[in-house]
Amino acid sequence: MNFIKITVAGSGVLGYQIAFQTAFHGFNVTVYDINDEVLERAKAKFNSLSDAFKADLNASQEQLEATKSRLSYNSNLAEAVKDADLLIEAVPENPTIKIDFYQKLAKVAPEKTIFATNSSTLLPSQFADETGRPEKFVALHFANEIWKHNTAEIMGHPGTATPVFDAVVAFAKEIGMVALPLYKEQPGYIVNSLLVPLLTAATHLLVKGVSDVETIDKTWMVATGAPVGPFGILDVVGITTAYNINKMAADATQDPTKIKTVAMLKELYIDKGKLGVATGEGFYKYPNPAYKEKDFLK
Template identity: 55%
Template sequence: MTTSPFDTVTVLGTGVLGSQIIFQTAYCGIPVVAYDISDEALDRLPERWEQLKTYYRRDLQATDEQLDAAVARISATSDLAEAVASADLVIEAVPETIAIKKSTYEALSKVAPEHTVFATNSSTLLLSDMVDAVDRPDKFVALHFANNIWVQNTAEIMRHEGTADEVFEQLVQFAEAIGMVPIRVLKEQPGYVLNSLLVPFLNAAAALLVKGVADAPTIDLTWRRATGAPKGPFEIYDIIGMVTPYNLAMARAAESPESAAFAQFLKTNFIDQGKLGRASGEGFYKYDAEGNRLD
């Protein structure tokens, strides 16, 4: 296995993907600090680790000893200065809105050690849109993971024009050290490679739904049967969770009536009811504790 160039890692944000990044990094032997502004979110982490353990046993045949050791490598805090005090790498996985991202980096820049590298897990935003909030542009890079990172193990590494070559290569090495396949993104691109392909597909499905062309199960069935794909778009929405699609739809709401309608649909029918996708047990479909669809 590739050796990590970073001895300690902090992850900002403990949502669906943030918690996966934390657990996978710890599973691969690297101590991780989990940071969230919400103590309530941190209190839910033990339950999240138990859920992820179930997936790792099923998909990776991980042993209880390996999984318990991973959890033992994780600490948690809602104090940002404490979270990053010893961090070699900070991976930011906060909500996908530019204002939240920039305010996070402004606060982070004030408390992180000078040597700490900053990596954003943003799925659509460009580094150059955020770099003016960072005090170390040469140590600022994108590291974007696909969902279910323990099996769909890609990590897109993207630089901006000021990213140091050495930092870019360190992120490639780190991705390999935690079991990812590094995807080198050679030029800044909204959505990188994965979401440049995925987001238009999901948007098209959302438009079909809110315009009343077909319901979600029918759209998913059509895609699976006609293409041989293992999952339809609304099954993918459930894996992603409802919050990120809602934020992305809201960002496009002013220019797209369909995006505005889909954002409202997600808020009313899912987010306000605590149906946040597979991780919560229900989204467009219902799921058991192992993440299997119940229907």
């Protein structure tokens, strides 16, 4: 089962990275999004991504030009997917939006097309029936800045066919990822099952007044040898994502600490536009956050 033509649906934070990474490794990629205006913005983001590939991967200008030549764009879903061997879905992390997308996709995709969701918090079994091809449906989850943090978690659901699962594992390796197969559905996969409790514990220490941002990060970095602490990680992940995760947990549990965390993130960060690295400020200021200063760990 070989994949030659790939369609990436959604050109947001991860979608455009997935598309570029896949094209960089020799695949023809069609980028689909809801309108041409959004796609034009994606093209602009590919230019800044080229700079990152040069800096971090020593990519040559020739490689990057070849990468861009393998990218095409389409806002018509039927056209975008008509030849696809694999469709990677990276639409917003909202069950209603994803269900609507898969219902439309199921009507126009060729029988051969395998579907993979990049969802980070939702399980493939939640959408398997909506795809119209549950045996050809799997989760393929990437971390942000995938050219550097090159994890690809592959997770099926009980109805995923084994050859499909194996083919997506092989594809992940072909595009430069470290393939991480999961043999059972797990909310949060491996990375977030480990990471979210750490980030939650850090924000709770802050909200309870136990300590401050820099001391909490310093503690983690010195004690474990990690290059960045939980609040530095939150700035990379994006404080909006942290807010949404905490808001869902607070609404579900009515836990007072979680409710206080949500209020803190909204008042001190979200409402002030301090969303992390992407906006130049979150818990730290960028491009030169305090935790990178030579005396930070002293």
